[in-house]
Amino acid sequence: MIKKGSWVQIKKIILNPEDRANNLPEATKKVPLLLWVKGNLLEDANLGDVVKIKTVTGRVEVGELIKLNPSYLHTYGNYIPEIHQIDKILKATLYGSDYDE
């Protein structure tokens, strides 16, 4: 059970495929338009329930409860060794090929 007042994220469909704009590419046309937003839960609920939340601007939105305390987990990603190779090209061009010897 997630307590009323908790900081959560909800997800909802705002346009079903049949209600979407004309002239969309095929891949977009066949899926619904989705919305995600965060706020404080207005009643006790469980993940997957349809709930009401109050956002930081005071708006009320209704949607499926998907996360408690949604976190920022984006990173710099897996290391890309080619970036190190770029450095070598740059420095060899600027300072000469014997730079890192």
Next chain:
Amino acid sequence: MMNNSYKSVMARKNQIMQKSVGINYNQYEFDYIGFDYEALLSEGDFTLEEIRKIQYDNGVGNTPLKECKNITKLVRKVAKPSFGARIFIKDEALNDSGSFKARRASISCYQAKKMGFKGVIAATSGNYGAAVASQAAKYGLKCIIVQECYDSKGVGQPEIIEKARACEAYGAEVVQLSVGPELFYKFLLLLEETGYFNASLYTPYGIMGIETLGQELVEDCLKLTGKIPDMVVCTNAGGGNLTGTARGIKKTTNKKIEIVGASVNLYGLHMADDNDFNKKSFTTGHTGFGLPFIMNPDRSDVPRSAARALRYIDRYVTVNQGEVFFMTEALSVLEGIERGPAGNTSLAAAFSLAKELREDQIIIVQETEYTSAGKHHQAQLAFARENGICIYFGDPKEEIPGKSIVFPKSVDLIRSVDIDLNIIRKKYLQSQFMKTKTLSKKDLNFLIEETNSSLDFVLSEIKKYDITVEDVK
């Protein structure tokens, strides 16, 4: 109860817009297709000095112009003897919120507060979100940012996820959507629901705020070198950056400075395609925005866009994703300035263009943007690799957007590609001629100004269509 279906909301678009920007756009319209652009840009009666003051009082502007001495030396390694212009960069990442977009947000938020709005809303997946959120925080305005962020499976562009975090860090509510142009529909609904100010990138406020950047870079360059720059390169997407910068330059000096627009080449990727969304490694500054907006500026979220790049652009070039990432790394390891990739689109173009200019000439790259987890070439390349994009060294001209990212295997292979501006002008005129079959003389002058061309050029295009021009003998 209001009918909130897609069709009904779009049908009341104009009345929602009018209320949310406090500008009566109808008063500027004339004859069949024209409108008084300069009068629109005088909305609010701000002088450039007042705009500077508003910005300097709010953490915006006065960013340093820095000479990229090692990058200039690198250009000269691959340029003809006595060629290779000095490259300077305006370090706009040092504005509060980390990009030149703070300049655009500053006047919108100032105006919203002055007009008594309780909050501001902006539809943006770019740095503009953080800019509006940051400026709104200073004025005690509530703020909602509407982003296109995820594909339908909920996989987000790392760069946009970071921008959402930044908006929330400045206290904004972030409404995130999956791929599709109907973002505009939710944006309209939010404007209607809240009665907030539409801090669109394309109002006159969104453009006049950048004029200070044009003015500062001329002044900074004079201070540092005793000279006026020969060329200014602007990353081009919606056209506002180039428009505002060029206007500011023209208000500061009569000397001709070549204004170059630069976009990342994303040819072949459809911007509204759910599958293509996560195959691109740039979410702004690319041709997917740059080309449609320069050919038809009024496709934006206001009735008349104040961003009209075709009026000011002297040359338009593209660079590839691999070249921009390469130069982002160069800025970091050769100059000691670590910045986000999208803002370096113009740096990659400037590197190529500098080879065409003499050593005593000056090119200014007019922006940088902040970098962070997600919004960094390392993060964006890792995401590309996870999405099956092939990353390798070769000739960047081999790059196929959505399939490969090609780093130059040698520095001389960084070469921007020119887009023929006359083709753009013709496409622009074609889109205008879809709207009317009759033009007044005033409309004709409007089209000459809009395309920065000549009477002969516009008349030769008119001949190809079934257009009647009134009052012309």
